[in-house]
Amino acid sequence: MRPMLATSGDPRTGPPTGPGWAHEIKWDGIRLLAEVRDGSLRLLTRSGRDIAAAFPELRAITGVGQDLLLDGEAVAMVDGRPSFGHVVDRVHTASPTVAAQLAAARPATYIAFDLLRLDGMQLTGLPWSARRAALEDLLLDVPGVLVSPVYDDGAELLAATADQGLEGVVSKRRTATYLEGGRSTDWLKFPHRDTMSVVIGGWRAQTGTATRLGAVHVGLPARDIEGRPLRDGAGRLQLVYAGRVGSGLVGRTGLALAERLAQVPDAPYPFTAAIPRAEATASTWLEPQVVIDVASLGLTPGEGRLRQPSFQGVREDLTPLDLLELP
Incomplete structure (x- = not known):
């Protein structure tokens, strides 16, 4: 049930x-x-x-x-x-x-x-x-x-x-x-707050380090023309890019999320459209498995990017496919 x-x-x-x-x-x-x-x-x-x-x-x-x-x-x-x-x-x-x-x-x-x-x-x-x-x-x-x-x-x-x-x-x-x-x-x-759940598709290291988490690339599950989850040739879920989230990842919070992402397999680029090279540079792409909550000022018109997003926490109670049910 x-x-x-x-x-x-x-x-x-x-x-x-x-x-x-x-x-x-x-x-x-x-x-x-x-x-x-x-x-x-x-x-x-x-x-x-x-x-x-x-x-x-x-x-x-x-x-x-x-x-x-x-x-x-x-x-x-x-x-x-x-x-x-x-x-x-x-x-x-x-x-x-x-x-x-x-x-x-x-x-x-x-x-x-x-x-x-x-x-x-x-x-x-x-x-x-x-x-x-x-x-x-x-x-x-x-x-x-x-x-x-x-x-x-x-x-x-x-x-x-x-x-x-x-x-x-x-x-x-x-x-x-x-x-x-x-x-x-x-x-x-x-x-009261504009919080939404998104899926992590990759991450970038903090400037000046190789492993410390600086930001995560996030998106929402994509659909095909029949409304079903869109997958690549290997069956991996594809995401519609929603931007990078770096705020809220300092200190112990960032370390805990980095440990969680270390458990996720690397994968090919998971988003349906290319993102600017400056944003993609030095990024590691992951299988879309981890759902997080972010607070933001909403999405930008047209591009659908999160405005001033801030990491709130990992949603271990949700899977990426659960997000297809959310408004």
Whole structure:
């Protein structure tokens, strides 16, 4: 099963108004389906990967019921605010010892916002309001788990989340059913920052060094004329170039990303169009595997290049093909 996805709302009008809508905080965490069967917990990323071993502090979810499927986010708080970097770093933690140490040092919280199955009964066809009421009754006083608060005034919540440095707001139609794996206008998202996910296709060394990461070349998955992912003769995904990202790669952050890219095989130039020689010089091209988030001032008209992009973090919960579903 894949989670329901929100459509980008119109920032000019803001969140919808009226009693037919409810509004939640948009948490800066990892989207996970939490499934319990016979006392065993699975935490499934959007790509279907089970990362429950990385979050031992969330095992209390197994005490809620024998058969259960929740939708929510794993969130790590730093100074009272969600930190995407601190939670996404745990995705690849496979060692039980390391996972326990990380859980003790900075525990994650599972913030649940939907109930999809309970005791063998599929609830996705019920309206959001009914699923929400059942969720609140079910998740009382479960260690490591919170139910995402709901608000009636979306505009007021949007202003409050901006003041508090939170990611934004998601507005949900109270009568909406749960659309598995689909994107719907029954859920509208209003983020405060213009952040997008892109794929790394190569990197350049920092000036004066041979190995220290200076910038990464990024792009978005290309499509063929039939709308399918565009691949080269060897089956490698091709990318539409979106520019270079160098800001945000200083210090430990850059070293960590360089270590991650060292695990990716070199490959031929992966972009669909040539880039200026000055940008391509001394670059190493990679198989398009690693997805990152960047904050920017949007894309330039015509070329579609990121304006003043800044690296935000690796999205280990996404694959390049997942980006074909994003608006």
